Amino acid sequence: MTLKHGLKEVFHHFMNVVFSPSVQQRRDEGISPVTMRIRQSRLILALLFLCQSQLAMSADTASLTVDTLHNSLIEAMKMDDAAGFQSRYSILEPVILAEFDFDSIARIVIGREWKTLVAEKQQDFLNKFSALSIATYASRFSGYSGESFVIDEVDEKKPGQSIVRTRLIKSDGDSVSLDYMVQANDGDWRILNVIAQGISDLSLKRSEYRSIIKNDGFDALLLALDQKLELYNNKQ
Amino acid sequence: MEIYTRFKSGTLLALLFALALLSGCATTQTSDSFESASRISYDLNDSLDKAVLQPVASGYARYTPKPVRQGVTNFFDNISYLNVILNDLLQGKFGQAFSDTGRFAINTTVGVLGLFDVATSLGFEEHDEDLGQTLGTWGAGEGSYLVLPFFGPNSVRDAPNLVTSSYLNPLFYLTSSITIPLTVLNVINGRANLLEASAVRDEAALDPYTFTREAYRQQRLYDIYDGSPPDLGFDQFIDESSDGSENTGVLKLD
Numbered sequence: 001m002t003l004k005h006g007l008k009e010v011f012h013h014f015m016n017v018v019f020s021p022s023v024q025q026r027r028d029e030g031i032s033p034v035t036m037r038i039r040q041s042r043l044i045l046a047l048l049f050l051c052q053s054q055l056a057m058s059a060d061t062a063s064l065t066v067d068t069l070h071n072s073l074i075e076a077m078k079m080d081d082a083a084g085f086q087s088r089y090s091i092l093e094p095v096i097l098a099e100f101d102f103d104s105i106a107r108i109v110i111g112r113e114w115k116t117l118v119a120e121k122q123q124d125f126l127n128k129f130s131a132l133s134i135a136t137y138a139s140r141f142s143g144y145s146g147e148s149f150v151i152d153e154v155d156e157k158k159p160g161q162s163i164v165r166t167r168l169i170k171s172d173g174d175s176v177s178l179d180y181m182v183q184a185n186d187g188d189w190r191i192l193n194v195i196a197q198g199i200s201d202l203s204l205k206r207s208e209y210r211s212i213i214k215n216d217g218f219d220a221l222l223l224a225l226d227q228k229l230e231l232y233n234n235k236q
Numbered sequence: 237m238e239i240y241t242r243f244k245s246g247t248l249l250a251l252l253f254a255l256a257l258l259s260g261c262a263t264t265q266t267s268d269s270f271e272s273a274s275r276i277s278y279d280l281n282d283s284l285d286k287a288v289l290q291p292v293a294s295g296y297a298r299y300t301p302k303p304v305r306q307g308v309t310n311f312f313d314n315i316s317y318l319n320v321i322l323n324d325l326l327q328g329k330f331g332q333a334f335s336d337t338g339r340f341a342i343n344t345t346v347g348v349l350g351l352f353d354v355a356t357s358l359g360f361e362e363h364d365e366d367l368g369q370t371l372g373t374w375g376a377g378e379g380s381y382l383v384l385p386f387f388g389p390n391s392v393r394d395a396p397n398l399v400t401s402s403y404l405n406p407l408f409y410l411t412s413s414i415t416i417p418l419t420v421l422n423v424i425n426g427r428a429n430l431l432e433a434s435a436v437r438d439e440a441a442l443d444p445y446t447f448t449r450e451a452y453r454q455q456r457l458y459d460i461y462d463g464s465p466p467d468l469g470f471d472q473f474i475d476e477s478s479d480g481s482e483n484t485g486v487l488k489l490d
Contacts, residue, residue: 108473136440161470181470192473198458198465202473204450211446224442231439 062162062182063154065189069099070149070166073137077144085235088138096134101183101190102126108192108202109209113218121218128225135232146171149178160184267380268449274383278445281388285427290434293427300428307351308425313362314343314350318404319397323365327373335360364459366401368394372460381449389452 072095076088106126107114114122148169155163161183167175181193181202193202212221268274297305317340324333339360347354356362371393372378379392387398402408407415441447457465 139439140436157469163467163469183470192470198463199451199454203454204447206473207450208441208443208446212443221442228442 061184061189062156063151063164065099065182065191066151066164066166066180068095069191072096073141074144074147074149076138077141077147079142081143085135085138085142085232088142089134092137092141093134096137097130099191100130100133101185101192102130102133104183104185104190104192105129105202105205109205110213110218111206111210113213117218121222124222125225128222128229132225132228132232135229139232139235269380270382274381275445277383277385278448280385281383282444284386285434289423289427290431293424293431296424297428297431305425305428308421309429310343310347310353311350312422312425314340314347314353315407316401316405317343317350318406319367319401320363320365322400322404323367323370324363326367326370327365329365332363336363366394367397367399368456369460371396372456378453378456381453389448391452391456394456 072092076091079087079091103126106122106129109129110117110125117125150167150169152165152167155165157163161181164180164182166178166180168178169175177195177197179195180191181195182189182191184190193200195201209221212224300308317336321333321336321340324330324336339355339362342355342358342360343350343353346352353362368391376393378394382390382392382395384390384395390398407418437444437447437451454465
């Protein structure tokens with residue numbers, strides 16, 4: 001059920017309940033208990049449809065989020081190699097910032113320590129972390145040679161939490177499975193984690209970052225991020 | 237040469253086996269009990285790799301035509317396939333064992349000692365099984381993670397596979413004048429196949445040791461479950477981001 005379809009359905013049922021001729025006719029005559037019951041059940045039906053179409057909408061939006069990312073990755077790959085890393089970065093930056101849930105990701109990779117950090121430190125980490133994520137994509141997705149993405153299914157775990165199962169199909173026909181964990185905060189669907197061939201990016205970063213924090217402290221982590229970003233900035 | 241072979245067959249593997257038996261029962265599922273020793277091995281392997289193996293593998297990849305590399309990969313995949321068949325059986329995958337035996341027979345004969353993978357197109361799909369996966373399906377935990385000098389990432393549960401895979405590899409029984417050059421080729425070709433993966437690690441990892449360890453663990457879990465590991469869902473991350481008191485089920489908490 002598409003979003004448009006779902007909304008239409010709800011609208012029709014809403015109209016039926018409120019403006020149904022039989023209900024209007026009887027309004028003047030006084031409403032009998034039976035009519036009352038019919039009205040109630042219609043209302044419940046409408047609410048049910050509303051719920052259903054919201055589920056349909058949510059599935060649609062979870063995959064839409066992933067689709068938006070995929071399209072921009074293809075766009076970046078299709079760019080002339082001469083355009084270079086920086087141009088791919090500029091294309092991907094707004095999309096990745098909009099489609100990834102960096103606030104939640106930061107909390108998870110840092111852990112309990114997150115709340116003890118002052119706001120400036122948190123912001124500093126968020127900026128560097130997101131910049132590194134964009135740079136990683138910009139570096140890996142270049143030189144288009146017939147790759148495509150396919151969305152296989154949207155697996156809803158709970159309302160507001162879905163796994164979108166996709167594949168990257170390479171030009172030689174080999175495919176890489178990419179599962180996106182996508183969640184909604186206030187109706188805004190964003191990517192929390194990418195699982196590539198069974199390797200969960202978020203779990204990997206969580207272990208890695210916490211190990212650095214544990215051994216050398218949070219500032220060492222910021223420094224390590226700086227050094228990585230430096231490498232990318234020298235890249236053409 | 238003689239010493240090399242004897243060392244390979246005897247001491248090291250017996251040692252690993254003993255180590256596996258000793259610590260197998262004592263360790264928890266995702267521990268890194270030998271971390272300091274493993275980090276030393278990791279650094280050793282990494283410097284050797286950066287100084288010798290990686291440059292050699294890059295050169296090999298640059299100058300070897302793709303079909304030749306594929307042939308070399310096929311050859312070594314095939315010649316180590318008896319270990320896959322054994323572990324099919326140990327895991328009770330009898331149909332798969334049957335198919336894999338056919339695969340081995342076809343590729344060894346029609347496929348000219350395994351150089352050509354004829355069997356896949358005939359419907360004999362390639363499988364990836366080893367003793368570590370078998371122990372995993374039998375319910376053994378990972379034991380501790382382990383980085384072995386020269387062999388790289390491993391674990392207490394997975395190390396015994398070095399024994400079975402060596403003894404089940406026909407190369408093991410040939411004279412060292414054949415075995416050693418072929419082993420060198422296998423190592424270089426294998427490393428060349430990992431060039432892309434190691435480039436990703438070098439680019440993305442802030443702490444390469446931990447990065448490699450986690451990737452190894454997840455990869456092994458993926459292998460044990462033949463590509464569909466248990467879905468941990470969203471909850472796996474919840475405790476990590478809150479102190480539990482305000483756990484609303486949505487990950488973004490404050």
